[in-house]
Amino acid sequence: xxxxxxxxxxxxxxxxxxxxxxxxxxxxxxxxxxxxxxxIDTPAVEYLEVLQGKGGDESDRQIFRIQPGREGxxxxxxxxxxxxxxxxxxxxxxxxxxFPFRRYHVGPVWRGEKAQVKRGRFREFLQCDFDLLGVAxxxxxxxxxxxxxxxxxxxxxxxxxxxxxNRHLLAGLLERxxxxxxxxxxxxxxxxxxxxxxxxxxEELQFGPRPNVELQRTxxxxxxxxxxxxxxxxxxxxxxxxxxxxxxxAGSNDATLALAAERVKxxxxxxxxxxxxxxxLEIFAGAGAPAERLVVDVALARGLxxxxxxxxxxxxEGCAEFGSVCSGGRYDDLAGLFTExxxxxxxxxxxxxxxxxxxxxxxAPGKAGPAADALIVMFDERFAPLYAKMAADLRxxxxxxxxxxxxxxxxxxxxxxxQRGHRVAVVVGEDEVKAGTVTLKNLVARAESKGHAPGDLxxxxxxxxxxx
Amino acid sequence: xxxxxxxxxxxxxxxxxxxxxxxxxxxxxxxxxxxxxxxIDTPAVEYLEVLQGKGGDESDRQIFRIQPGREGxxxxxxxxxxxxxxxxxxxxxxxxxxFPFRRYHVGPVWRGEKAQVKRGRFREFLQCDFDLLGVAxxxxxxxxxxxxxxxxxxxxxxxxxxxxxNRHLLAGLLERxxxxxxxxxxxxxxxxxxxxxxxxxxEELQFGPRPNVELQRTxxxxxxxxxxxxxxxxxxxxxxxxxxxxxxxAGSNDATLALAAERVKxxxxxxxxxxxxxxxLEIFAGAGAPAERLVVDVALARGLxxxxxxxxxxxxEGCAEFGSVCSGGRYDDLAGLFTExxxxxxxxxxxxxxxxxxxxxxxAPGKAGPAADALIVMFDERFAPLYAKMAADLRxxxxxxxxxxxxxxxxxxxxxxxQRGHRVAVVVGEDEVKAGTVTLKNLVARAESKGHAPGDLxxxxxxxxxxx
Numbered sequence: 016x017x018x019x020x021x022x023x024x025x026x027x028x029x030x031x032x033x034x035x036x037x038x039x040x041x042x043x044x045x046x047x048x049x050x051x052x053x054x055i056d057t058p059a060v061e062y063l064e065v066l067q068g069k070g071g072d073e074s075d076r077q078i079f080r081i082q083p084g085r086e087g088x089x090x091x092x093x094x095x096x097x098x099x100x101x102x103x104x105x106x107x108x109x110x111x112x113x114f115p116f117r118r119y120h121v122g123p124v125w126r127g128e129k130a131q132v133k134r135g136r137f138r139e140f141l142q143c144d145f146d147l148l149g150v151a152x153x154x155x156x157x158x159x160x161x162x163x164x165x166x167x168x169x170x171x172x173x174x175x176x177x178x179x180x181n182r183h184l185l186a187g188l189l190e191r192x193x194x195x196x197x198x199x200x201x202x203x204x205x206x207x208x209x210x211x212x213x214x215x216x217x218e219e220l221q222f223g224p225r226p227n228v229e230l231q232r233t234x235x236x237x238x239x240x241x242x243x244x245x246x247x248x249x250x251x252x253x254x255x256x257x258x259x260x261x262x263x264x265a266g267s268n269d270a271t272l273a274l275a276a277e278r279v280k281x282x283x284x285x286x287x288x289x290x291x292x293x294x295x296l297e298i299f300a301g302a303g304a305p306a307e308r309l310v311v312d313v314a315l316a317r318g319l320x321x322x323x324x325x326x327x328x329x330x331x332e333g334c335a336e337f338g339s340v341c342s343g344g345r346y347d348d349l350a351g352l353f354t355e356x357x358x359x360x361x362x363x364x365x366x367x368x369x370x371x372x373x374x375x376x377x378x379a380p381g382k383a384g385p386a387a388d389a390l391i392v393m394f395d396e397r398f399a400p401l402y403a404k405m406a407a408d409l410r411x412x413x414x415x416x417x418x419x420x421x422x423x424x425x426x427x428x429x430x431x432x433x434q435r436g437h438r439v440a441v442v443v444g445e446d447e448v449k450a451g452t453v454t455l456k457n458l459v460a461r462a463e464s465k466g467h468a469p470g471d472l473x474x475x476x477x478x479x480x481x482x483x
Numbered sequence: 484x485x486x487x488x489x490x491x492x493x494x495x496x497x498x499x500x501x502x503x504x505x506x507x508x509x510x511x512x513x514x515x516x517x518x519x520x521x522x523i524d525t526p527a528v529e530y531l532e533v534l535q536g537k538g539g540d541e542s543d544r545q546i547f548r549i550q551p552g553r554e555g556x557x558x559x560x561x562x563x564x565x566x567x568x569x570x571x572x573x574x575x576x577x578x579x580x581x582f583p584f585r586r587y588h589v590g591p592v593w594r595g596e597k598a599q600v601k602r603g604r605f606r607e608f609l610q611c612d613f614d615l616l617g618v619a620x621x622x623x624x625x626x627x628x629x630x631x632x633x634x635x636x637x638x639x640x641x642x643x644x645x646x647x648x649n650r651h652l653l654a655g656l657l658e659r660x661x662x663x664x665x666x667x668x669x670x671x672x673x674x675x676x677x678x679x680x681x682x683x684x685x686e687e688l689q690f691g692p693r694p695n696v697e698l699q700r701t702x703x704x705x706x707x708x709x710x711x712x713x714x715x716x717x718x719x720x721x722x723x724x725x726x727x728x729x730x731x732x733a734g735s736n737d738a739t740l741a742l743a744a745e746r747v748k749x750x751x752x753x754x755x756x757x758x759x760x761x762x763x764l765e766i767f768a769g770a771g772a773p774a775e776r777l778v779v780d781v782a783l784a785r786g787l788x789x790x791x792x793x794x795x796x797x798x799x800e801g802c803a804e805f806g807s808v809c810s811g812g813r814y815d816d817l818a819g820l821f822t823e824x825x826x827x828x829x830x831x832x833x834x835x836x837x838x839x840x841x842x843x844x845x846x847a848p849g850k851a852g853p854a855a856d857a858l859i860v861m862f863d864e865r866f867a868p869l870y871a872k873m874a875a876d877l878r879x880x881x882x883x884x885x886x887x888x889x890x891x892x893x894x895x896x897x898x899x900x901x902q903r904g905h906r907v908a909v910v911v912g913e914d915e916v917k918a919g920t921v922t923l924k925n926l927v928a929r930a931e932s933k934g935h936a937p938g939d940l941x942x943x944x945x946x947x948x949x950x951x
Contacts, residue, residue, distance in 0.1 A: 302875045417585065
C-alpha cells in the first residue's frame with residue numbers, strides 16, 4: 016500500500032478552505048476586471064534560459080527543474096513568479112497586443128525554498144498580479160494604488176496600510192549629499208537598523224560593513240585590522256543626514272513630503288520624486304479612496320535593481336511581522352532581456368495564499384458564506400426521477416441543490432444536510448406524492464412546513480432561506 | 484538577448500482567449516456548484532510513488548519529473564490527471580471529509596506526450612473533474628449524466644451526445660456465451676473494427692490477434708506458421724454473437740435495451756446492467772434533461788480496468804474525429820492503492836482546452852462577450868483626480884471602467900477604446916469642468932451626448948450601453 020502524502024512545503028485544500036480561497040480569487044479578479052485589466056495565461060513550464068538570472072543565484076537555486084524527457088533535451092523549469100513570464104510573453108506577442116496593455120494573471124508559482132508553513136509560506140503558492148504596460152505616468156501609478164486598496168477591501172482585510180515611496184527621493188538626497196551611486200549600499204545598511212542599532216548603521220554608512228562577526232571571536236586582532244582597513248565612503252555628517260532622512264517620521268504624509276522636499280531641494284531627480292508622490296496622493300484621495308490607507312515611507316526600498324519610480328508594500332494591520340502581502344512598483348523596462356522595445360509599466364502582485372494566512376491570523380472572517388441551499392432527501396428510490404426534476408427546477412432558479420444520492424436512513428441525510436450547510440431540506444415520500452405536495456424542513460429554525468405546491472417550490476425554498 | 488519563446492507543446496493565452504476561457508471555466512464551475520459539488524485543490528507536484536503505475540508504462544513515461552533539489556532527495560513529478568491526486572487526497576483526508584462527498588477540481592495537468600496542437604492536444608491542459616464519492620447508486624450515475632449535459636449546455640456546445648454504457652452488459656453477454664473472462668480481449672478486438680473489418684475481427688475474436696504484420700512481409704512462411712499455431716479462444720458462433728451484440732444499432736435507446744435484455748437474459752450481472760441503464764435513462768428524462776442527448780452505446784469500453792459500471796463519453800456533434808471531450812464512469816474502489824477503505828464513486832472529467840478547440844472547430848461562438856464598458860478619456864492630466872473619481876463611481880455601479888493612463892492624443896484614445904470593446908467614452912475637458920457636466924460618446928452608434936450631471940453618470944452610461 017502506498018502512503019498517501021504530499022511533498023513537504025506543499026498543501027492540499029479541503030472543500031471549505033478551497034471554496035473560501037476561490038471566493039477570494041473571484042473577489043480579486045472582480046476588482047482587476049472592474050479596472051479594465053484582462054487575463055492572460057502562460058505555461059507553468061518555461062525554458063531555464065528564460066527563468067535563470069532574473070533574481071540572483073538564490074532565486075536560480077530555487078527553481079524546480081524538469082528532468083529532460085524522452086524527446087526534448089531542452090532544459091526547462093517551473094516559473095517562480097509571474098513577472099518573468101510576463102516579460103517573455105510581452106516580448107513574444109508584442110505585435111498582437113494593444114498598448115497601453117492592462118493584464119492580470121492569477122496562477123501558481125513554485126519556489127524550492129524552505130517552507131514556513133506557519134507564516135503562510137509554501138513551495139507552491141498562488142500569485143495574483145496586475146500590470147499596466149506601455150505608459151509612464153503618475154496617473155498609472157495612482158491607479159495601481161487604487162487597485163491594491165480596492166483588492167484589499169474586497170478581500171475583507173480589516174485594516175491595511177499601503178506604504179508608498181519613490182526611488183527618485185533617495186537618489187535626490189544622495190545627489191544633494193554628494194553620495195550619488197551609494198544607493199544600494201545605503202539601503203543595505205539602513206535595512207539593518209532594527210538589528211544592529213543607530214550607531215552601528217552610522218558607522219557602516221561611512222565605512223561599509225564590518226568583516227564577518229565570526230572572525231571577531233576566532234581572531235580578534237585580525238578582525239580589528241580588517242575593520243580599520245576599510246576605506247571611508249562618506250563623511251560622518253553625510254551619513255547622519257542620510258540616516259535622519261530615512262528614519263523621518265513626520266506624522267503625516269504632507270509633513271513627510273514637506274520635509275523630503277526640503278532635503279532634496281536643488282536635485283531635479285529628488286524634486287521629481289516629491290512631485291510624483293504628492294500627485295499620486297492627490298489622485299488617490301480624489302478618487303474617494305481611503306486616504307489614511309496610503310502612507311509615504313521614504314525608507315521603503317523594494318526591488319532595488321528592478322523598480323525605478325514609485326514602489327508599494329502592503330501590510331495588514333497588526334500583522335507587520337508577516338511582511339508585505341501585496342508589493343509592486345514602477346519599472347522603466349520590463350522586457351529588456353527579450354526585446355529591444357522599451358516597455359515601461361507599473362504593477363503589483365498579491366501573494367494570495369500568504370495574504371489568506373495573514374487574514375486568518377488577524378481574525379478576518381474570510382469569504383466563507385453558505386456552501387449550499389437545499390438538500391432533496393432521497394426518501395424512496397422509486398421517486399428518484401421526481402427528485403431529479405425538483406432539483407433541476409430549483410437549480411434553474413439559481414439555487415445550489417443536492418439530491419442525497421441514495422436512500423440512506425433519513426436521520427443520516429438530515430445530519431449530512433446540516434454538516435454541509437444546507438438551510439432547507441425538501442422531503443417527498445409516499446404521502447406527498449399521493450397528495451401532489453412537497454414538505455419543506457427549515458434546517459436552521461428546525462421547523463417543518465407541509466403542503467407546498469411543486470410549481471412554487473423555488474419561491475417557497477427562497478422564502479424559507481430568507482426567513483432563516 | 485534571450486529569445487522569447489516557450490517549450491513545444493505549451494501555449495500562451497492572449498487576453499481575448501484567456502477571457503473566453505475563464506468564462507468557460509466559470510460556466511462549468513457554476514454547473515458543478517449548482518449540484519452541490521465543492522472545490523478542492525491539490526499540489527501540482529506529487530511523489531512519483533503516488534503518480535507511477537496508475538496508467539501503465541506509457542503513462543509513467545509521460546510524467547514530467549522534477550529534478551531533486553538541494554534539500555530534498557525525494558522523487559517527485561507533475562500530476563498527469565486529477566484522479567490519482569483525488570485518490571491520494573481522499574485516502575489522506577478521509578477522516579476530515581463527509582461522505583457522500585461531492586467534489587470538483589479545476590486545474591492544469593501535464594503529460595510529456597507528443598502534442599497535437601491542431602487537435603487541441605497540449606502537454607499542459609486544464610481538466611475540470613467532478614466526482615461523487617461514497618455511494619453506489621444509479622441515482623448518482625444519473626446525476627453524473629445530468630451534470631455533463633448541464634455543463635455542455637452551459638459551455639454553449641451547439642450539439643452533443645453523451646454515449647453511455649454499463650460494464651455489466653458485456654460481462655453478462657460473455658457469461659451467457661460461456662466466454663466470461665474474455666472481456667479485455669473482446670474489447671481490444673472490437674476496437675479494431677473500423678480498421679481491419681468484420682471478417683478479421685471475427686477471426687481475432689476466435690483466435691486472438693495475428694502476429695506482427697511486418698513478419699508477413701519478411702517471412703511469410705513463419706507468419707503463417709504462427710497464425711496457425713494460435714489456440715482457439717471461442718467458438719465461431721460465440722464470436723459472431725458477441726460481434727453482433729457490440730455492433731447493434733437498434734435505432735433507439737429502448738430498442739437497444741430490449742435487444743440487450745434478450746441477449747443477456749439469465750445472467751444476473753447482465754440483467755443488472757440492463758436495469759441500471761434503463762433506470763439511468765428514466766431519471767435523466769425525469770429531470771427534464773434533453774433525453775435525445777443520451778445514447779446507449781453497448782460497444783463503449785472506456786477504462787477497462789478502472790471503471791466497473793456505468794461509463795460515459797461525450798462527443799460534440801460533427802466533431803467525432805476529435806474524440807470524447809468529457810468522459811467518466813463508475814468505479815468500485817477509488818483509493819485502493821492508498822487505503823483499506825473501499826470508496827465507490829462516479830465522476831467525469833471535462834478536458835476544457837480540447838473542448839474549447841472542438842467548439843471553435845464546430846463554429847460555436849464561445850464565451851466572448853464585451854470585455855469592457857466605459858473608457859474615461861484622459862483629456863487633461865490636471866483633471867486626473869476627477870477622472871479617478873468618476874471611474875470609482877462607475878465601478879461602484881458594477882461597470883468595467885478604464886481611465887486612459889496618460890494624456891495621449893484623443894484620437895489615439897478613441898481608437899484604443901474601440902479596439903478594446905468599450906461601448907462608451909466619457910469626456911471631460913476644460914469646458915465640462917467649468918460647466919460641471921460630462922460629455923458621453925456612444926462608441927457603437929458613434930453619437931455624442933453632452934451635458935450629463937456627474938451624479939447621474941452611472942445611469943447615463945448604462946442607458947447608453949443598453950441603447951447600443
